[in-house]
Amino acid sequence: MTEQPGQRPTVQQVLGQLEQEGLLEPGADERARAALRAGQPGGEALPWYVRVLMGAGAWVSTLCALGFLSLTGLISGRPAMAVMGLLCAGGGLALRRSSSADFLVQLSLSLSMAGRAMLYASLADENTTLAALAVLAGELLTVVFFPDVVGRFVATLGAWSALLVLLYQTAAPGVLLDAAAAGGLGALTALAWVLQPALLRRGLVEQHAPVAYGLAVALLAQRFSWWHLGGHTPWAAGLALLAVGVATGEAILRELRVTDPRPRVLVAATIALLGLLTLGSPGIAAALLVMALGVHRRAPLLGGLAAAFLLIFGVKFYYDLDIGLLAKSGLLLGCGLLLLGARALVERRRTA
């Protein structure tokens, strides 16, 4: 079908392919056209910028709701806050499951987020581990039961944050924690995208996109220092992401049906080399992994997000290098010429 970089096929192209493979009877176009015009599957069919608008609106409404409750003294104590939180979260869930009208969808998002925020805040002072467990449970329940793309996306970020807190509550050495946090999230992200067809076939159509995008955003955002909760050993995170990158490369090559061991070894070696060169800045490895996943599953939004983060992490990497200007100059120029040389080799292979 289509061979444009990052571009998904059209519905027409998919139907044509299915017809060729004998999985669809000829003449189904009109029925398909009518079904698509009639079907309006809620917020899930909306472009990403509309979902961002909905999410931003939900956040502002949530803050206003919390402000109202706080100003009126209705949530002055922890028990009152917890009860109000449960009521709001439950009410938001019930409202969302019962209606898909746009205003009620917005309201349900705000209610749910405000309720969960109050519930978690009421537990925060008690015990960090208990609060984190409550957040993890609450956000996972939201991912499973709250039928909304924005709600599930935000809940995925919340669940991962809670998991990070729980991880760093353990007494394990910082090196292991950093490796587990980066490697675990990298592996989950890669699995979510590599296994996309299988997950969709199992009926997880509504859950897949928000969770997969949520994991990718969490992976990229986690590389910012303010999200680090424990040890600061970026090389451990870099090694873990390197392993995930090599495994992902192998999965992609398997899907491309590349059986010749030479390109497989070359790809693995290239990924390993890139990973080792940027070991001190695992954000670069994370961005390259997400970019590759975006290309692999034809998700241009993912690729664009990764490109933006790659630029940020790349600049930070060279800014943080603890070497003199002349050495930095040589390193940058050398790397640049190396990459341009590699590009010449790739072009030669492409045009051969």
Place this chain on the structure above:
Amino acid sequence: MHDRDALETTATPHRVATLGEAGVLGEAARGRAYELLSTTPPAGVWLQLLSRLLLALGAALAVAGVVFFFAFNWASLPGWGKLSLLGASVALTALAALRQARSRQARQVLLLAASLLVGPLLGVYGQTYQTGADPWGLFALWGALALPWALVGQSPALWMVEVALADAATMLWFEQVQDGSERLAWGALAAAGVNAAAWLGWELLAARGASWARGRWWPRVAASSVLCALLPLAVVAIIDDLKTPALAAGLAAELLVIAGSLAAFRRRDLFVVAAALAAGMVVVDALVARVLFDGFRNAPAATLFMGMLVAAEVALAVHVLRRLGVSQESE
């Protein structure tokens, strides 16, 4: 309603699910459809993308390396040496671009590098010969010198640099040359005007069929920048009772851009419509907040009302976008 054929839209998991629920696709067909829409691109496409990535990263790193080399040796170089090195860099990258007859991307990247190197060249000239010119003049001259390359390169990135330079020159001119407390506000207005002119120019080019201007990300960035530049002026104008002419002009300009975007783009670019609606919501919220918090002085009720208002506004915006055919928009 949207005229686009539903079958020409991008195949997404939700559209496949819709076809499955409608009985158009059986279970086996649905499973195969999920594979088809997420199948990895062929090896040739991977190589093409890898080539582009290596070109962009390699060029960026090489240019950065040159910049750091200059930075290291700067103090010890005589003035003519600095100018010669920079001038040679500009000339070499521009000449290299001319030789890239077959690779349009390589030509555009080299022209971009040449355009970016003109700035440091002018900066060093100004330092060496102490011309006494204001910084706004540097950006204006930089933009003027890089303009021919933007015209030849036909690249969105080159034009992005041109517009950024024009914005910088405009803002600095108002800050450094003009007097008065409103000069920054007028500067923001003028910069918004520059971006609006660039945006309209781009739309005209696209309407005339220029192939390199077909992409929508550039006009979307331009539209967003115009709306964002005017929005603070509009909000402050509402809060401050339109105290100054610049603020009043900012509010009027923002309302004009919002209305114009909704009218002109409602069937052409839903991103621009969404951005205009978002800006409109902020303006309305500022007005309502001003009335509630200053007029009624009941903070809890006002806060609750604002929350409900925002939810209602977003719901209305989503409803409008959906009716404009947003569900048919490809990602």
